[in-house]
Amino acid sequence: MINKQILLIARPDNIPAPEHFSLVEADYPRLPDNGLIVQNRYLSIDPAMRGWICDFNNYLPPVEIGAVMRSLAVGEVIASNNPEYKPGEKVTGWFGWQQFAGILPQQVLRKVLPSEGSLSASPGVLGLNGITAYEALAEIGRPQKGETILVSTAAGGVGSLVGQLARLAGCRVIGLTGSDAKVAQSVNDFGYDVAINYKATDSLTDAVAQAAGQGIDIFFDNTGGEIADSVFPLMNLNGRVIQCGTSAVPSWNSVPLAPRRERYILTKRLLQQGFVVFDCLPKWPKIIAALAQLLKNGDISYQEDVREGLNNAPDALADLYKGNNRGKTLVKVEH
Amino acid sequence: MINKQILLIARPDNIPAPEHFSLVEADYPRLPDNGLIVQNRYLSIDPAMRGWICDFNNYLPPVEIGAVMRSLAVGEVIASNNPEYKPGEKVTGWFGWQQFAGILPQQVLRKVLPSEGSLSASPGVLGLNGITAYEALAEIGRPQKGETILVSTAAGGVGSLVGQLARLAGCRVIGLTGSDAKVAQSVNDFGYDVAINYKATDSLTDAVAQAAGQGIDIFFDNTGGEIADSVFPLMNLNGRVIQCGTSAVPSWNSVPLAPRRERYILTKRLLQQGFVVFDCLPKWPKIIAALAQLLKNGDISYQEDVREGLNNAPDALADLYKGNNRGKTLVKVEH
Numbered sequence: 108m109i110n111k112q113i114l115l116i117a118r119p120d121n122i123p124a125p126e127h128f129s130l131v132e133a134d135y136p137r138l139p140d141n142g143l144i145v146q147n148r149y150l151s152i153d154p155a156m157r158g159w160i161c162d163f164n165n166y167l168p169p170v171e172i173g174a175v176m177r178s179l180a181v182g183e184v185i186a187s188n189n190p191e192y193k194p195g196e197k198v199t200g201w202f203g204w205q206q207f208a209g210i211l212p213q214q215v216l217r218k219v220l221p222s223e224g225s226l227s228a229s230p231g232v233l234g235l236n237g238i239t240a241y242e243a244l245a246e247i248g249r250p251q252k253g254e255t256i257l258v259s260t261a262a263g264g265v266g267s268l269v270g271q272l273a274r275l276a277g278c279r280v281i282g283l284t285g286s287d288a289k290v291a292q293s294v295n296d297f298g299y300d301v302a303i304n305y306k307a308t309d310s311l312t313d314a315v316a317q318a319a320g321q322g323i324d325i326f327f328d329n330t331g332g333e334i335a336d337s338v339f340p341l342m343n344l345n346g347r348v349i350q351c352g353t354s355a356v357p358s359w360n361s362v363p364l365a366p367r368r369e370r371y372i373l374t375k376r377l378l379q380q381g382f383v384v385f386d387c388l389p390k391w392p393k394i395i396a397a398l399a400q401l402l403k404n405g406d407i408s409y410q411e412d413v414r415e416g417l418n419n420a421p422d423a424l425a426d427l428y429k430g431n432n433r434g435k436t437l438v439k440v441e442h
Numbered sequence: 443m444i445n446k447q448i449l450l451i452a453r454p455d456n457i458p459a460p461e462h463f464s465l466v467e468a469d470y471p472r473l474p475d476n477g478l479i480v481q482n483r484y485l486s487i488d489p490a491m492r493g494w495i496c497d498f499n500n501y502l503p504p505v506e507i508g509a510v511m512r513s514l515a516v517g518e519v520i521a522s523n524n525p526e527y528k529p530g531e532k533v534t535g536w537f538g539w540q541q542f543a544g545i546l547p548q549q550v551l552r553k554v555l556p557s558e559g560s561l562s563a564s565p566g567v568l569g570l571n572g573i574t575a576y577e578a579l580a581e582i583g584r585p586q587k588g589e590t591i592l593v594s595t596a597a598g599g600v601g602s603l604v605g606q607l608a609r610l611a612g613c614r615v616i617g618l619t620g621s622d623a624k625v626a627q628s629v630n631d632f633g634y635d636v637a638i639n640y641k642a643t644d645s646l647t648d649a650v651a652q653a654a655g656q657g658i659d660i661f662f663d664n665t666g667g668e669i670a671d672s673v674f675p676l677m678n679l680n681g682r683v684i685q686c687g688t689s690a691v692p693s694w695n696s697v698p699l700a701p702r703r704e705r706y707i708l709t710k711r712l713l714q715q716g717f718v719v720f721d722c723l724p725k726w727p728k729i730i731a732a733l734a735q736l737l738k739n740g741d742i743s744y745q746e747d748v749r750e751g752l753n754n755a756p757d758a759l760a761d762l763y764k765g766n767n768r769g770k771t772l773v774k775v776e777h
Contacts, residue, residue, distance in 0.1 A: 158709070166708075166709045166711075328704075331702070331704035331705075331708075332702075332704075335704065350704055350707045350708045351708070352708065353704045353705055353708060356702065356704065356705070359705050362701040362702055362705070363701070363702050364699040364700065364701060364702065365699065365700065365701075365702045366697040366698070366699060366700075367666070367667075367691065367694075367697055367698050367699065367700045368703070369663075369666035369667075369670065369685055369688045369691065370666075370688055370691070370694050370697070372685045372714060372715070372716040373666075373685045373686070373687070373688055373716040373717075373718070374493070374501045374716065374718075375716060376501075376715070376716040376717065376718055376721065377714075377715065377716055378713065378714070378715045378716075379707060379712075379713070379714045379715070380707070380711070380712065380713045380714070381707040381708040381709065381710060381711040381712055381713075382708075382711070383708070383709075383711060386711065
């Protein structure tokens with residue numbers, strides 16, 4: 108039995124593309140001591156992946172050239188040397204872009220219970236995306252009833268949940284996204300009061316100012332870059348800026364220039380803070396339970412953009428940076 | 443009796459200079475209903491003044507052209523229509539660049555008690571500077587024993603106190619300043635472990651990296667600009683950046699460009715926050731009492747740079763931005 112894998116073969120200067128990856132047929136993995144073998148069902152395609160494959164300073168060591176692409180995934184235990192895990196159980200964790208993963212228990216993030224429903228939800232709304240949206244909004248954003256929040260990548264895996272959670276918190280919710288279809292989806296499906304196609308404005312600052320009316324109290328920033336530059340002048344006194352991603356900045360190999368922000372930060376007493384979801388691992392079970400309850404109550408919903416076949420993972424990732432996704436991107440692994 | 447005043451007559455593009463001000467002889471002020479007349483003794487010369495006279499967005503409305511220059515000062519009540527204040531009492535507050543101020547009680551920040559000792563300390567170590575250093579360090583910096591803090595304007599009115607307070611908190615304290623004399627003063631008088639003359643380095647990043655050894659946990663930033671750009675790459679995980687001033691940026695009339703910081707903020711989970719001392723007015727009495735106790739115990743010391751004569755106020759302000767000050771700048775008003 109063989110194991111199809113996708114290896115990183117080159118570091119992108121800018122946005123990852125298929126030429127940076129290679130599909131290979133490897134041997135079926137051996138079962139590690141105390142470990143398990145997982146058959147991957149869905150791969151989670153995340154904006155953070157670009158950071159993992161570049162050399163620029165980051166929160167995880169870069170994926171090595173020639174290694175299986177790092178990825179969160181969800182799958183089924185098909186063999187186990189570890190008493191904690193039994194064949195047939197579903198797990199989510201660091202299983203990589205491959206059909207089968209021979210892993211150690213520390214690569215498992217958690218078991219997925221049958222009661223959670225759809226398996227594909229576990230890397231998204233009940234995984235990285237949901238936990239990021241929930242925790243970053245609560246801890247850094249601290250939304251108050253009546254405040255106005257702006258979310259970049261409004262229709263993405265994280266943004267689509269931030270919009271709904273902020274609305275539940277009583278905020279006026281404005282979204283930025285990159286197509287008219289995603290504008291409609293943001294308003295119709297994800298709880299946004301207003302959504303703006305940032306590619307279709309003459310001045311994004313003017314468009315946001317008009318949509319906001321009284322300025323922005325919370326900026327949930329998944330993009331950074333020029334989009335974020337347009338928002339800073341509109342921040343209100345004591346505003347909070349959650350730096351959750353930098354997907355709009357094509358490269359950090361040489362750090363690009365931007366309008367200075369010190370004066371806004373000082374005079375408006377802004378708080379800007381970076382958020383990486385792996386910092387709050389001990390809180391994950393509680394947050395996942397809260398999200399599962401919100402889902403069950405119908406208070407939040409999610410949309411998935413599922414691509415079929417392991418070989419389509421590089422294209423799915425490239426599409427994410429082009430904005431060609433609707434909701435959470437997943438790759439369904441064939442077996 | 444006349445009242446010498448200094449009026450703002452033009453807005454500087456960059457750094458305030460004597461030509462933006464005019465010394466005039468006005469009438470002695472009338473005593474307002476419910477108000478008082480204060481004879482100014484010392485004017486407080488503060489980096490924040492540049493912000494008060496420019497049109498750029500700020501935390502106070504700009505001083506109008508033709509108006510007496512806004513300034514904190516300390517002086518003696520010489521006439522009062524208000525039962526709260528008696529002639530002979532000393533007060534500090536918004537009295538402006540003039541010999542005598544006819545003011546309303548809301549322009550008084552507080553009474554200065556005879557037990558506080560030197561009158562000139564009240565706008566400095568027991569005023570804006572001390573409160574800023576104390577509160578911003580405690581609330582945003584949250585120093586932990588063994589951490590490394592970097593302070594820009596190490597020998598200035600605020601920085602000289604931050605250095606000493608951070609050392610009391612058990613931090614390794616590194617200062618940036620603009621002359622070899624101020625380097626010596628920072629180390630000898632203000633508790634710095636190392637001070638760096640930023641004008642004399644080839645690479646400020648390299649110099650700070652070497653002085654810090656293990657990176658920077660807290661950056662108390664009074665300058666912004668290129669100095670701050672040099673520090674960001676050295677920030678440690680979960681670092682805090684206190685944006686307390688932007689004195690190194692000559693003009694905000696068109697917002698200057700700088701290397702983007704989003705990636706540092708995200709990957710290092712930095713927290714950057716603006717601090718304006720007037721936000722914590724209710725806490726001032728408690729903070730002043732704490733600072734007075736530290737002074738009395740000999741735990742902190744301060745240095746004053748006193749200029750003689752109201753007419754020297756514009757030069758004193760210009761010197762502040764040129765770095766030609768040593769400790770807290772004050773103007774002693776003649777009578």
